Amino acid sequence: MNAFHSHITLAPSGMQGMALVLRVLEPLLIILCSLAAYVVRNNFNLNAVTMYVGLTLLAAGCFALMAGSMGLYKAENLSHVTRTLLRLTGAILATFAVVVILLFLLKISSTFSRVWLVMWMALVGVTLGLVRLYVRSVIWQKLKSGTWSRRVAVLGLNPKAMELVNRISAMGNGEVQLVGLYALNDEAPSTDLQRAGLYRGPLNQLAMDVKNGLVDDAVITADFDSYPHSSSVMDKLYELSINVHYCLPLPLFGITSGQETFASIPMVLLLRRPLEGPQVLVKRTLDVLAAGSLLVLISPLLLIIAGLIKLSSPGPVFFRQKRNGFNGEEFGMLKFRSMRVGEAPKDADGKEKQAEKNDPRITPIGR
Secondary structure, three states: OEEOOOOOOOOOHHHHHHHHHHHHHHHHHHHHHHHHHHHHHOOOOOOOHHHHHHHHHHHHHHHHHHHHHOOOOOHHHOOOHHHHHHHHHHHHHHHHHHHHHHHHHOOOHHHOOHHHHHHHHHHHHHHHHHHHHHHHHHHHHHHHHOOOOEEEEEEOOOHHHHHHHHHHHHHOOOOEEEEEEEOOOOOOOOHHHHHHOOEEEOHHHHHHHHHOOOOOEEEEOOOOOOOOOHHHHHHHHHOOOOEEEEEOOHHHOOOOOOOEEEOOEEEEEEEEOOOOOHHHHHHHHHHHHHHHHHHHHHHHHHHHHHHHHHHHOOOOOEEEEEEEOHHHOEEEEEEEOOEOOOOOOEOOOOOEOOOOOOOOOEOOOOO
């Protein structure tokens, strides 16, 4: 994981994926609205459509830049209806203002139908507005059901931690869901915490919860200036595939400028999750495509190796084994068999003896 210190939000990964979809979908809808307006205006006559398509593509690209600069594709803004619609209106008006100015500067405004231009702008406004309202309703349903909630673990059993818990509980919008509180090394939970079901356990329990997919973010509430075990805590957190945040002192609560915040609580991002939200899908797609292409390219060589293994010694071509991968998850691994099939010899302690140099079990192909 990477250390990271700039402004970043706790937007749920589902909302990040939705933002990515909108970034691609909205320029396409602008193109479709232009074609629809052209077809209606010209009674399905497509003689001059090529000229209109060029201007349409320019407008779609301009809108993508305008919308991006206005924060319309930031995941944390998708759930705010009024803010989103106002910015969307601004992006649409700015885009068509650029189009009109360009037509006049190039002295080709008379070439294009003004009726088409007005119809196109109206269609874009209505279509994108309805899309944004639909997206907001989907987000609201997902957050209400907890499907897209950001699951946060609070590290520390101190007043700052309790204030953070209270703030999360008071949010009520479903964007952040409290997993529980975790003790840092020598901290002991109070009876009230245990009775309320807020206490989850020590850092070892956090590691188990992360492995089981229960935690997205961890927030450190301990004062590291005077905390004697800060280095060992960070070493343990560095091994986990979650975002790790440091909660700033209580007097700064309510100050939102200049730092990452949620529930008006200022924080600093210390460790960033390697991949999250749509990044996981993109990486998985690239992995499958690259691995599949490589397998096709080297398949003749693989077939030759498989044949030689089969001819050199009896037994299967492949050796199967369990390995631990990302986040400690176990996966099955296949590799070409390089040793003879049979019961492995035991060492002095009765354990299975591992392969070594010049091991007689190694096949000629395995050497």
